[in-house]
Amino acid sequence: MGDKSRIEAILGKILEAVGQADDRGRPADYIEQLAYVDTRYCALSVCVANGSQISAGDHATPFSIQSISKVFTLAIALGRHGNQLWHRVGREPSNYVFNSAQALETRAGIPANPFVNSGAIVVTDSLLVSGSPRETLAEILHFVRYAASDDDIFIDGAVAASEKRTGHKNFSLAHLLRAYGNLTQECDETLGTYFHHCAIAMTCAQLARSGRFLAGVQPGGTVIAPTHLRSINALMSTCGHYNGSGEFAFRVGIPAKSGVGSSILAIVPRRASITVWSPGLDDYGNSKLGLAALEMLSERAKLSMFAVD
Ligand code: GLU
Numbered sequence: 530m531g532d533k534s535r536i537e538a539i540l541g542k543i544l545e546a547v548g549q550a551d552d553r554g555r556p557a558d559y560i561e562q563l564a565y566v567d568t569r570y571c572a573l574s575v576c577v578a579n580g581s582q583i584s585a586g587d588h589a590t591p592f593s594i595q596s597i598s599k600v601f602t603l604a605i606a607l608g609r610h611g612n613q614l615w616h617r618v619g620r621e622p623s624n625y626v627f628n629s630a631q632a633l634e635t636r637a638g639i640p641a642n643p644f645v646n647s648g649a650i651v652v653t654d655s656l657l658v659s660g661s662p663r664e665t666l667a668e669i670l671h672f673v674r675y676a677a678s679d680d681d682i683f684i685d686g687a688v689a690a691s692e693k694r695t696g697h698k699n700f701s702l703a704h705l706l707r708a709y710g711n712l713t714q715e716c717d718e719t720l721g722t723y724f725h726h727c728a729i730a731m732t733c734a735q736l737a738r739s740g741r742f743l744a745g746v747q748p749g750g751t752v753i754a755p756t757h758l759r760s761i762n763a764l765m766s767t768c769g770h771y772n773g774s775g776e777f778a779f780r781v782g783i784p785a786k787s788g789v790g791s792s793i794l795a796i797v798p799r800r801a802s803i804t805v806w807s808p809g810l811d812d813y814g815n816s817k818l819g820l821a822a823l824e825m826l827s828e829r830a831k832l833s834m835f836a837v838d
Pocket of ligand 1 (some may be wrong): 627628727790814
C-alpha cells in the first residue's frame, strides 16, 4: 500500500474532497435510530498487513455496522458447518434489492447469497442450532472483539429494538423462509439474533482492525481456514454491495461489504483492510460518499484487482 506518510496524505486529500460534496445521499430511514445520523461525519481507516494503522476524520466515533456483521456471521457459520451451509444459501449475486421477498420466492426459499437479508437470516439461523440467541450473540461479539483485538465493542440495544419495531420486511422474509422449510428456529428467535448482530457498533478504526483476518493476516492464530477466507472474499466481490455490486467492482475493484449504517469494509487480499464511514446512502443502499472515497483511494493506491498497469 505504500509508506505511512503517503497513505496519510492520500487519506487527507480524500477527506477534503468528500467534505466538499453537496449530495451526500440519505441515511437509512426505515430504521429510526439511523435516520438522524449527521451526514457530515466522515472517517477512513487503513490497517495494513504488518498491523500498522492509519486513520483519518471521525475514526473514533462508533456507528452501527449493520450488514457488515454478515461477514462475521458467515465466517463463524463456515467454520462450523463448512460447505454444508451451501445447501441452504446460494452463492450468486442478486439483481433484486437487499430485502426482496420476490427474490426469495423466485428461488423457492433458497436465498441468492449470504449477504442479502434472507441469506443472512439463514446464516444466523444456522448458528442457533447449537445455542440460545444469547449464547449465539455472545459468540458473535467474542469473534468480532477477538478479530479486532479490542473488547470495547458492543451491541447497541436501542438500534436493535428500533429495527425490531420497523423490520416488517425482514419478518416477511423469515416467515417465507420458514414456509419453505429453510428456517429451523422460530422467526422471532432468529430475527432477534439477526437484529442484534446488525446493531453491533464499532468505530471506523475498530472495524478496519476486525477485518484484517480477511486479508489473510490472522494475529494470535488462525481465525478461520484460508479456504473459507477465499470464499468470503469472493462473495464480497460479487455480492457485497447488493444489486450495486457490479458498480462497486467497476469503480473500486476489491472485495468489500457495505452496510446501511453507511460504512464499507474493503479488503486488499494479503495487504490491507480498509474501512470508510460516511452517512448517506445511494439508491442501492450503499454509502454514497464512502464509495466515492474508496474509488479515489483505489485509483491513487492502485488497488483494483482488475487493473493491469
Ligand atoms: N439490519 C439491516 C436490515 O436488515 C441490514 C441491511 C444492510 O445493512 O444492508 O435491513
